[in-house]
Structures are given as C-alpha cells and as structure tokens.
Amino acid sequence: MKSELTREFIDNLIALIGENSGQEVLDLIEDLHATDIAEIMEELNLEEAKYLYMLLDEEKASDVLVEIPEDDRKRFLKALPPEIIASRFIEHMNSDDAADVIADMEEDLQEAVLQEIKDKEQASDIADLLVYDEDTAGGIMAKELVAVNENWTVQNCLKEISKQAENIDEIYYVYVVDDDFILKGLLSLKKLILQPTQAIIKNLVTEEVHSVSINADQEEVAQIMERYDMVALPVVDQLGRLQGRITIDDVVDVIREEAEKDYQMVSGLVGDVESGDKVWQLTRARIPWLFIGLLGGITGALVLGSHEESLKKIPEVAFFIPLIAAMAGNVGVQSSSIVVQSIASGSRDFDSMSQKLLKELSVALITALLFSTLIFNYNFFRDESMNLTLSVSLSLFIVILFASTFGTLIPLVLNKLKIDPALATGPFITTMNDILGLIIYMLISNALYN
Amino acid sequence: MKSELTREFIDNLIALIGENSGQEVLDLIEDLHATDIAEIMEELNLEEAKYLYMLLDEEKASDVLVEIPEDDRKRFLKALPPEIIASRFIEHMNSDDAADVIADMEEDLQEAVLQEIKDKEQASDIADLLVYDEDTAGGIMAKELVAVNENWTVQNCLKEISKQAENIDEIYYVYVVDDDFILKGLLSLKKLILQPTQAIIKNLVTEEVHSVSINADQEEVAQIMERYDMVALPVVDQLGRLQGRITIDDVVDVIREEAEKDYQMVSGLVGDVESGDKVWQLTRARIPWLFIGLLGGITGALVLGSHEESLKKIPEVAFFIPLIAAMAGNVGVQSSSIVVQSIASGSRDFDSMSQKLLKELSVALITALLFSTLIFNYNFFRDESMNLTLSVSLSLFIVILFASTFGTLIPLVLNKLKIDPALATGPFITTMNDILGLIIYMLISNALYN
Numbered sequence: 067m068k069s070e071l072t073r074e075f076i077d078n079l080i081a082l083i084g085e086n087s088g089q090e091v092l093d094l095i096e097d098l099h100a101t102d103i104a105e106i107m108e109e110l111n112l113e114e115a116k117y118l119y120m121l122l123d124e125e126k127a128s129d130v131l132v133e134i135p136e137d138d139r140k141r142f143l144k145a146l147p148p149e150i151i152a153s154r155f156i157e158h159m160n161s162d163d164a165a166d167v168i169a170d171m172e173e174d175l176q177e178a179v180l181q182e183i184k185d186k187e188q189a190s191d192i193a194d195l196l197v198y199d200e201d202t203a204g205g206i207m208a209k210e211l212v213a214v215n216e217n218w219t220v221q222n223c224l225k226e227i228s229k230q231a232e233n234i235d236e237i238y239y240v241y242v243v244d245d246d247f248i249l250k251g252l253l254s255l256k257k258l259i260l261q262p263t264q265a266i267i268k269n270l271v272t273e274e275v276h277s278v279s280i281n282a283d284q285e286e287v288a289q290i291m292e293r294y295d296m297v298a299l300p301v302v303d304q305l306g307r308l309q310g311r312i313t314i315d316d317v318v319d320v321i322r323e324e325a326e327k328d329y330q331m332v333s334g335l336v337g338d339v340e341s342g343d344k345v346w347q348l349t350r351a352r353i354p355w356l357f358i359g360l361l362g363g364i365t366g367a368l369v370l371g372s373h374e375e376s377l378k379k380i381p382e383v384a385f386f387i388p389l390i391a392a393m394a395g396n397v398g399v400q401s402s403s404i405v406v407q408s409i410a411s412g413s414r415d416f417d418s419m420s421q422k423l424l425k426e427l428s429v430a431l432i433t434a435l436l437f438s439t440l441i442f443n444y445n446f447f448r449d450e451s452m453n454l455t456l457s458v459s460l461s462l463f464i465v466i467l468f469a470s471t472f473g474t475l476i477p478l479v480l481n482k483l484k485i486d487p488a489l490a491t492g493p494f495i496t497t498m499n500d501i502l503g504l505i506i507y508m509l510i511s512n513a514l515y516n
Numbered sequence: 517m518k519s520e521l522t523r524e525f526i527d528n529l530i531a532l533i534g535e536n537s538g539q540e541v542l543d544l545i546e547d548l549h550a551t552d553i554a555e556i557m558e559e560l561n562l563e564e565a566k567y568l569y570m571l572l573d574e575e576k577a578s579d580v581l582v583e584i585p586e587d588d589r590k591r592f593l594k595a596l597p598p599e600i601i602a603s604r605f606i607e608h609m610n611s612d613d614a615a616d617v618i619a620d621m622e623e624d625l626q627e628a629v630l631q632e633i634k635d636k637e638q639a640s641d642i643a644d645l646l647v648y649d650e651d652t653a654g655g656i657m658a659k660e661l662v663a664v665n666e667n668w669t670v671q672n673c674l675k676e677i678s679k680q681a682e683n684i685d686e687i688y689y690v691y692v693v694d695d696d697f698i699l700k701g702l703l704s705l706k707k708l709i710l711q712p713t714q715a716i717i718k719n720l721v722t723e724e725v726h727s728v729s730i731n732a733d734q735e736e737v738a739q740i741m742e743r744y745d746m747v748a749l750p751v752v753d754q755l756g757r758l759q760g761r762i763t764i765d766d767v768v769d770v771i772r773e774e775a776e777k778d779y780q781m782v783s784g785l786v787g788d789v790e791s792g793d794k795v796w797q798l799t800r801a802r803i804p805w806l807f808i809g810l811l812g813g814i815t816g817a818l819v820l821g822s823h824e825e826s827l828k829k830i831p832e833v834a835f836f837i838p839l840i841a842a843m844a845g846n847v848g849v850q851s852s853s854i855v856v857q858s859i860a861s862g863s864r865d866f867d868s869m870s871q872k873l874l875k876e877l878s879v880a881l882i883t884a885l886l887f888s889t890l891i892f893n894y895n896f897f898r899d900e901s902m903n904l905t906l907s908v909s910l911s912l913f914i915v916i917l918f919a920s921t922f923g924t925l926i927p928l929v930l931n932k933l934k935i936d937p938a939l940a941t942g943p944f945i946t947t948m949n950d951i952l953g954l955i956i957y958m959l960i961s962n963a964l965y966n
Binding site: 491497500 | 549677742745764775779805809814818820821828834836838841857858872875879954
C-alpha cells in the first residue's frame with residue numbers, strides 16, 4: 067500500500083498528465099485513499115494538480131478537499147463560485163469536515179456558501195458548528211449521529227436507524243435520549259441486532275455513559291477517550307441534551323498535534339515543520355529560538371565580561387563555564403518536561419502543589435549532592451586548587467537546586483494561569499537558567515577567591 | 517466524571533475500608549470504569565487494595581487487572597494458583613489482553629494457566645498470540661473478530677454474527693473471507709442492517725480494504741490507522757489469510773507511547789516518568805543524561821584547559837564560550853528533531869537522501885550567515901577588537917554548519933541501521949556538538965590571535 071506511492075509512481079503520473087491521458091491517470095489513482103491523493107497533489111504543480119482533481123467524482127473530490135493543506139485549499143476555493151463549492155463539495159461532507167472547510171474561508175464567502183446549500187438541515191448543522199472554538203469539543207464534533215427514544219422498541223429503532231443512517235459514514239453506537247433529547251445512555255449496534263424486535267430500548271440501554279460538555283477543551287476530550295478506550299464520545303450541552311459526537315479518528319489527530327506541539331517546543335522549533343518542507347519554512351521554524359539563544363549568549367558574555375579581572379587572574383574558572391551552563395539548562399528542561407508530560411497525558415496525581423514541590427526538592431537535593439560530589443572529587447584528585455574545587459562543586463549544587471525548582475514551578479504556575487505549560491520547556495526558561503547558572507558561578511568563585 | 521476522583525474521595529474510601537464496610541465501598545466504586553478503579557488501588561496500601569479488589573465481580577476484576585501496572589499485577593498473580601487465574605480472570609478477557617497478562621508471567625506459570633483455561637479455543641488463541649513480538653501487529657492484535665464467507669446471504673450473516681459476537685465487546689466491521697479464509701473485503705454493520713436479507717455478501721463488500729502483515733511494526737500499524745482514519749485494522753499472514761484485528765484504542769496507546777519516548781529522549785529523561793512517581797524513580801530517570809552532561813562538561817574543561825595561556829592573555833574570548841556552546845547544542849537538536857518527527861509521523865517525503873542533505877545544508881547556510889552577521893555586528897559596534905569579532909562570528913558560522921549537518925545526518929543513518937533515530941536528539945550527540953563547538957572556537961581564535 068505504502069509502496070505504491072514512490073517517486074516513480076509520481077513521475078509516471080506527471081508524464082501521463084502531460085500527455086493528457088485522463089483515463090490512464092484515473093486508473094492509477096482511482097483506488098487510492100483521499101489522503102494519498104491529497105499528498106500526491108502536493109507534489110504536482112498547480113496545473114497538473116487541477117487536471118488530476120477534475121478527474122475525480124464529487125464524493126472523492128470532497129474527501130480529497132478535506133485532506134489538502136489549508137493554504138492550498140483556500141487558494142483553490144477562492145477561484146470558485148459559492149454555488150459550486152456548496153453543491154460539488156460541501157454537500158458531500160460530514161458536518162464537522164464541512165464546518166472546518168467553511169471556517170477557513172473569508173466571512174463573505176462563508177455566508178454565501180451556507181446559503182447555497184440545498185439541504186437546509188445540513189446548512190443549519192454547519193452554522194451551529196461554526197460558532198464553537200475549533201479547539202473545543204463543539205469545534206471537533208459532528209452533528210451526524212443516530213439517536214433513538216428510550217421508549218421505542220428494537221423494531222422501531224432499526225427502522226429509524228435505516229432512515230437516519232443514510233448520511234452517516236459509520237455508526238458505532240446508537241444514542242438513547244428521552245423526550246427532551248437528554249442523553250440517557252447508549253446502545254451498541256451489536257446489542258441491537260442480538261435482541262428480540264419487541265424489546266423496549268429503555269431496558270437494554272447501558273447507563274454508564276461518558277459524555278463531554280460542548281465547551282470542553284479538545285485535550286480533555288482526547289484524555290477521556292484515551293483513558294476509557296472509547297471510539298465515539300457524545301457531546302452534550304449544559305442541560306445534558308445531546309448535541310453531537312466526536313469520533314476517535316479526530317481525536318487521534320488531536321493527540322498527535324498536542325504531542326508534536328510539546329515536542330517542537332522542547333526541541334526549539336516554532337510551528338509544525340517536517341523534513342519534507344521547503345527551505346524557507348524550515349529556516350523560519352528555527353530562527354526564533356536561535357535568536358533567543360543568541361541574546362542569552364550575549365547576556366552571558368556581559369555577565370562574564372563584568373568579571374573580566376577575575377577571569378584574567380584565574381583563567382581556570384573559565385574552564386568550567388560550559389559545564390555549569392549545560393547542567394543548569396539540562397536540569398531545568400528535565401524538571402519542566404516531567405510536569406508538562408504529566409499534564410498532557412492527563413494522568414491523575416493526588417499530590418497537592420506543596421507535596422509536588424517537596425518531592426521535586428528531594429529529587430533536586432539528591433541530584434545536586436551526587437553531581438557536586440562527583441565534580442568535587444574530580445577536581446580534588448586532579449590537584450586543582452581548593453578554591454576552584456569548592457567554587458565548581460558548590461556552584462553546581464546551588465545551580466541544580468535552583469534550576470529544578472524553577473523548572474517544576476514555572477509549568478505548574480503557567481498551567482494554573484491557563485497558559486500552555488509547555489512554554490516552560492522552551493527557549494526563555496532554558497536561556498534564563500543558563501544565565502542564572504553563570505551568575506551563581508561567578509558570584510561564588512569571586513567570593514571564594516577573595 | 518473526573519471530579520469524582522479526588523483526594524477526599526480516596527480518603528473516604530480508605531476510611532470505609534478501615535471500618536470493613538464492604539457494601540458502602542462497593543456502592544462508591546461500582547459505577548467507576550476499570551481504569552479509575554486501578555488508579556485508586558495504586559493509592560491504597562496492599563491490604564486495602566486487596567480488600568477492595570475482592571469486592572469486585574469477576575468481569576470487573578478482570579478489567580481492572582488489565583489496567584493495573586505490570587509490577588503490581590505480577591506480584592498479585594504470583595500468590596494465586598493457576599486455576600484461579602484462569603477461571604477468575606483470563607477467561608473473562610479478550611485474547612489480546614489475556615495474552616498481554618500471561619506474557620508477563622514466569623514461563624512455568626504461563627503453561628500452567630494456559631492448561632487450566634476451559635475454553636480450548638480461547639487457550640489456543642492466546643497461545644498463538646504469545647508467539648509474536650509485543651511491538652508487532654501480531655503482538656497487539658486480538659483474535660476475536662467476526663468473519664463471514666463471501667458466498668453467504670445477509671440473513672446467514674446476521675445469524676453467524678449473533679453466534680460469533682458473544683465473545684466480542686464491539687463489532688466495528690464484519691470481515692469477508694473466501695473459502696480459504698483469505699481476506700476479501702469488509703462490510704460495515706450499518707450496511708448489513710440496511711440490506712435485504714437475501715442479498716449475497718460478495719455483492720455488498722467494500723473491496724478497498726487496508727490490512728497489515730502480522731509481522732509489521734506497531735509504529736507502521738499506527739501510521740496506517742492514523743493516516744486512513746481507521747477504527748479497526750485487519751491483520752493477515754503472508755498468504756493473505758485473516759489472523760486478527762487491531763482496534764484503535766490499542767493504537768492510541770502506541771501513538772502516545774512512541775510520542776512520549778521521543779519526548780523523553782529530547783528532554784533528557786530515561787524511561788517513562790510522571791510527576792506522580794516516587795522520588796527514587798524521578799531521580800533515576802534524570803541521572804544518566806546529567807552524568808553524560810557532566811562528562812561532556814569535564815571534556816569541555818579539558819579542551820579549554822589546553823588553551824589556558826591564550827585564555828589568560830585574552831580573557832574576552834572566554835566571554836563567548838556559553839554562546840558558542842549553546843548555539844551548537846540548539847542547532848543540532850533542532851536538526852535532529854525535525855528528522856525524528858518526520859520519521860515518527862510516517863509522513864511521506866519524496867526527497868532522496870542527497871536532496872535532504874542539500875536542503876538541510878541550505879537551511880544551515882542561511883541560518884549560519886544570519887547569526888554570524890548578527891554577532892559580528894554586535895561585537896563590531898561595541899568596539900571589540902577585530903580579532904575577537906572575527907573569531908566569534910567565524911566560529912559561530914562554522915559551528916552552525918557542522919551541527920546542522922551532523923544533526924540531520926545522524927538520525928537518518930541511525931534509521932537506516934534500524935536503530936531508533938530519536939537517539940540522535942539524546943545526550944551523546946548534544947554533548948558532542950557542544951564540545952565540537954568549543955574546539956572549533958578555540959582553534960579559530962588561536963589562529964586569529966597568533
């Protein structure tokens with residue numbers, strides 16, 4: 067499957083497009099998944115991509131449209147009249163995909179397209195979804211779902227499902243609601259098939275149903291679905307009325323995105339880049355952190371410059387500058403990362419804030435003792451001066467304590483302030499720790515040498 | 517839901533257990549998901565946990581057993597006779613969970629438990645699964661699935677499904693096979709319900725079915741399911757015969773695990789730690805990288821020590837040591853992370869190895885030019901000596917080029933050698949880049965000053 071998409075395949079395709087061999091192109095791509103077609107299109111120039119796209123039927127074309135990158139999609143849709151966008155694409159999409167595509171358009175075009183949608187219920191569903199922030203449960207849910215009344219029989223249900231199911235790709239569960247559309251429980255299709263046709267739904271329903279509020283953050287959604295191994299999660303409003311459902315495939319994207327965001331932060335990249343991206347994209351992603359690193363380096367130079375006299379007198383103090391700076395940075399990143407990862411995975415933790423700090427302080431104390439003893443012994447047995455030996459190991463001790471405490475505290479505080487705690491693993495804090503390390507080292511060695 | 521599990525809830529539970537109020541404890545935990553109960557048990561001491569566990573019915577007790585951490589489970593099962601393990605726990609589990617639990621036992625116990633399983637088909641399924649490496653498709657798949665022959669009618673199918681479905685939690689798809697059990701396609705339950713009962717399966721089946729080989733790596737499985745938004749993926753042997761299915765909930769765990777592994781590597785942690793872990797676990801996870809960092813720092817000190825005379829003469833060279841070392845480390849990590857993330861997300865990329873390097877070299881050149889110009893101007897306008905100004909900017913230029921190239925090349929090479937490319941973002945390479953940076957800086961400044 068994967069092997070189909072090779073450089074040769076694409077070169078062959080481009081050649082066929084060049085020869086205007088529509089049918090042969092279609093034969094090659096017909097059985098491919100929309101994701102694959104979207105990826106192939108990124109490798110073509112605009113003319114070739116258009117040619118290929120126009121060969122697809124409306125269903126496939128809509129699926130592909132959902133998968134192509136936002137910027138390309140925007141450019142493409144801008145050139146089309148609203149009625150074509152509505153009839154050829156939007157009407158073939160699920161409400162969540164449709165809302166995502168429409169949300170990316172200019173406001174004028176959004177309205178125009180919504181008005182051109184023939185199925186008024188679909189239009190209203192999409193308009194409902196456009197209200198929610200894209201990072202919330204409301205923003206990732208779909209309106210399509212199968213809901214049945216708790217007072218119906220299995221037979222009624224199966225009939226109703228046939229009716230409702232036309233517009234839905236897959237049914238994982240049937241949601242059971244009362245007369246006010248309040249979610250009462252769920253029913254698996256399997257259970258429904260296995261029951262006698264006259265049984266009343268109320269008696270079959272699983273009442274332990276996890277649901278999520280429409281305003282919940284998408285990370286919370288991901289944590290619940292992951293924690294409870296769910297394939298679909300119902301979304302309810304503040305009255306408990308069923309509003310939509312979120313399927314696991316959308317949540318997998320959320321999990322991947324969140325993990326990548328944290329990973330990029332700790333590796334010093336800005337934005338979502340991959341090795342396949344263009345040179346300017348790759349460069350742009352790298353400059354901000356390096357720039358902060360440069361400013362940090364300059365500040366470090368100023369700190370050291372203000373101790374020029376001592377460095378001249380005792381140059382061996384300079385030898386251990388990289389060691390102190392690197393340890394400060396590393397310890398800080400380690401501490402922050404542990405906190406960030408724990409928050410991200412949503413693992414529960416029954417420690418209070420003060421217990422957490424106490425624990426981190428114990429870890430820091432052990433680590434600081436261990437490494438300052440090691441470096442003390444190294445310098446001691448190399449017969450370095452006692453001043454240097456003490457300066458380095460004492461500084462290392464204090465630096466590790468400081469960097470650990472900051473590293474733990476800052477993401478916890480950010481999280482309390484509803485700011486992404488992953489910021490703590492980013493350039494500001496690391497650079498600050500480096501500089502703090504240098505200042506402590508210089509102060510201590512100055513004190514000891516004078 | 518989440519709010520139920522608070523410190524107060526647990527303290528209340530412990531009090532009730534202390535009073536021996538079994539029914540009241542059961543009332544509190546009965547409706548909780550197995551994941552939650554397992555987590556609560558971790559907060560109890562061994563006696564309390566046992567008391568609570570014994571209150572659960574066999575079904576729930578088995579679910580909880582799957583969720584508790586490996587070490588605790590091992591200790592718990594060691595104390596039980598094989599027939600109890602088989603009848604009270606294993607027989608209530610899906611084959612994949614059962615195989616995971618049994619795989620963790622001592623070999624003698626494994627055999628004994630397998631022999632005690634009354635359902636011989638289940639025992640044989642589990643034994644089959646025990647053969648596969650736990651990181652492969654075979655290792656994470658379950659044997660439970662619903663398969664129907666392509667020549668049957670819808671009515672036959674529904675009957676067969678009722679029969680097969682008894683042992684299966686959820687059915688997402690019905691797999692269609694030929695007489696040799698070769699996978700021919702799939703059928704959604706929805707489609708089956710909506711069809712006339714006399715229709716022949718062959719005519720309803722979706723032929724575009726993605727499957728995965730039983731020896732495929734679990735990362736590949738995750739990439740396919742993620743890429744094609746799949747809820748269940750069929751697993752086939754080399755002849756194309758259907759062997760099992762992998763459900764998305766297991767793959768979500770794989771995605772999370774792989775992302776966490778890469779994250780831990782780049783943040784300098786060893787093993788899977790969370791802020792809720794014990795002090796010694798947290799300390800143990802941090803020592804290895806810090807130790808390598810310490811050795812790197814010592815090597816750095818030796819490098820600088822071998823240039824003691826120049827540092828004494830021109831102490832301002834020392835001021836920029838932290839800048840050079842930090843930039844080298846940062847650039848290297850950025851480059852490696854981009855490669856690692858691209859490999860992990862399985863995104864296709866049609867560039868050849870030499871194209872990748874050429875691209876990275878362009879990025880490195882732009883970045884190197886930009887930052888060496890910036891630092892040149894900084895020193896120039898501060899009226900530093902031309903020797904220092906040139907040393908720092910020229911060194912920075914070369915260091916960025918080197919670190920980028922290594923950073924890109926090393927994970928690519930590791931990946932070719934089937935070694936986890938994330939190692940390149942770990943301590944060795946970062947430390948190496950730091951030291952390399954120092955050496956380049958010292959050599960260049962020595963050359964320019966003499």
